[in-house]
Amino acid sequence: MQDRKLSLYNLRNLRSLTKLGLVACLPLLVSASHTPTALETVLTEGKLKIISRNGPTTYYEGRQGLDGYEYKLAKAFADSLGVELEITEEENFRGIFNSVGSYRGELAAAGLSISKEHADNIRFTKPYMTVTQELLYRSGSKRPTSIEDLYGKSILVISNSAHAERMRQLQKQYPELRWHEQSDLEMIDLMELVDNGAVDYAVVDSNSYKLSRNLYPRARKAFSISDNEKSLAWAFPKSSDNSLFDRANEFLTEAEDDGRLAAMNKRFYSDMHTMDAGSATTFARRLETRLPKWQESLQTAAQEFDLDWQLLAAISYQESHWNPRARSHTGVRGMMMLTKVTAKEMGVTNRLDPEQSISGGAKYFRKIFDRIPEGIQGPDRTWFTLAAYNIGFGHMEDARVLTERMGGNPDKWEDVSKHLPLLAKRQYYRTTRHGYARGWEPVEYVRNIRNFHNTIAWHQQIQQRRLAAAQQSNDEITATNAAYRNNNAERSTSLL
CATH class of the missing domain: 3.40.190.10 (Periplasmic binding protein-like II)
Structure with missing residues (x-):
């Protein structure tokens, strides 16, 4: 007791x-x-x-x-x-x-x-998320609409996964169904294999698809193979x-x-929003061809102003598609599309100089970031800064005032983003200090940059994985060659 x-x-x-x-x-x-x-x-x-x-x-x-x-x-x-x-x-x-x-x-x-x-060895907690199992196909090929359409095609799933279990269940009803299983893959790898045509189809969870669809735009959902929604748990x-x-x-x-x-x-x-197929494909290509040219400059500016270089990369893509000579009809120019006034304020003498433009844009972003009210913290502070970068600090503050008047939280981007478009309506903007603004644009601007930012981050993760795999392969080759040379040396010594 x-x-x-x-x-x-x-x-x-x-x-x-x-x-x-x-x-x-x-x-x-x-x-x-x-x-x-x-x-x-x-x-x-x-x-x-x-x-x-x-x-x-x-x-x-x-x-x-x-x-x-x-x-x-x-x-x-x-x-x-x-x-x-x-x-x-x-x-x-x-x-x-x-x-x-x-x-x-x-x-x-x-x-x-x-x-x-x-069930014999494992018990699961209550679920924390529900997902569906999605069959992916490559855009441009014929979209399958039934299990019978999968006969004779190459289908890849992760070994010992719920997807493999579901395929075995389906095979009882469709005996001709065949697939391959591989253990050393993540669902994002399956999306890449479908995107580049290495396999016909693959099965991934809906949350994985949502997370990486902008990175592999040719990998599209065909249909769900789930009998119902699946619950994720510990x-x-x-x-x-x-x-x-x-x-x-x-x-x-x-x-x-x-x-x-x-x-x-x-x-x-x-908060993940898909791009249209053409935009996503173009962005994926430019990640490979354009971003590497400016990565070092972006990293240098980010370090100088204590910012995330991948966020700067996302902003510059939204602004100019990483084109240092970009020009808009409003007169803004360069990688970060700075106005003449902003460029002068940030010490930029040549807006078409990519290093100057990136540095000037980073400096301007940092200046706005530091002006955001202290009560706004975490990711919200970044989203407010982006909105102000796009529409101006005054209009962003007007939107916060409207949000508070209408019972929302002026320190939460989710609330303020709903009220920003009201700045284009006379009944609202006439009551604000800075008047009319195209208030829907910063909402779209922030959403796009968040998309680009997430996709750039995942692209970098994939690049690092590839480099690590290549290094491991090189190390193995070096070790094999060394062993071969040592073996030959020993043979030569024995002959002497």
């Missing part, structure tokens, strides 16, 4: 002690005769270990450290426990499921669909110890109730 009282005391106090930095006291609280629960172990060790796979919808190295939907959600869970988050990378889904509950991780957070296939081992599992479910319920899940879904997916 005494042990049970101590255990209950521990559960109530471990979290608060951890937050107070009194981790060293924890072992003294755990009775020697009491086997620590999974939750107690996490709190005692001060870290939550998860198993995940690197990729755009899970976790990746972003511009300011680790990022990604699964990372942010798991990090929030770890923070709620007052512990650090530790990620073990596992590329193969089979490896992920086999490792759950081992020393490698207490749970798996890897964009996993709730599935009956692993995976835990089957166990009689429910402590950490129950706490995870409590956290997900709280995150849903207080709007954190909705905010994350909006941040990572809902």
Whole structure:
């Protein structure tokens, strides 16, 4: 009875002690005769270990450290426990499921669909997102409309995934259905293979498609192969110890109730807007042909003014399509399309000089960024700065005033963006300090740059992966050649 009282005391106090930095006291609280629960172990060790796979919808190295939907959600869970988050990378889904509950991780957070296939060993938390499984085809080829249209075609899915499980289910109804499975791929890789025609079809989750569709514009949705929407959840081992599992479910319920899940879904997916096919194809081509010419200049300016170079790249693409001699009918010119007044203010003597234009644009952006009211923080501060860069600081402030008058939050871009178009209506703009403005334009401007920014970031991730793979291949070749030379040297010595 005494042990049970101590255990209950521990559960109530471990979290608060951890937050107070009194981790060293924890072992003294755990009775020697009491086997620590999974939750107690996490709190005692001060870290939550998860198993995940690197990729755009899970976790990746972003511009300011680790990022990604699964990372942010798991990090929030770890923070709620007052512990650090530790990620073990596992590329193969089979490896992920086999490792759950081992020393490698207490749970798996890897964009996993709730599935009956692993019911003997795995239990899933409540879902945090629903997705559909989409069959992709290449634009320009005949779009399939039924499973029978897939007969005799090359179809690729990720091994041991929910997509592979679904294909096996479909095969029972359509015995002639055939496909290939590969484990060392991410869904973004499947999109690339469809886009370049290496395979006829592939299956990806709808959230992955939404995230990367601008990068691979020729990879299009044909139809959904899901029998219904699939729920994504975290995976835990089957166990009689429910402590950490129950706490995870409590956290997900709280995150849903207080709007954190909705905010994350909006941040990572809902604000993504597709370009039309022609624009997306042109942008993808220019990422390869034009951006490398200006990357160093963009990085230099970003470093000087403490900005994100990929954001500057997105702004300059929106402004000039990375054409240093661009000109608009309004008289703005150059990579960053500066007016004469702005150029002079920023010390730019030649607007057609790409380095000067990039530096002047970065300096101007930084100036606006620093003027944004202190109460606007996080990504919203960037979106407000972009809007002001496009329409002017005064009009942006007018829109904030209108937003507040009409019951919205003037410090939230989501609210202000709904009211900016009102600056084109007389009944509204006549009450503002700066009057009429084409208020819909900054909304479109911000949306476009966010699209370009996300796509540039993913393009850079892919380039880094390719470079790393090429380096690994070169290292292997070098090692093989060295071994060959050593072997020949040994043979020559033996002949002597």
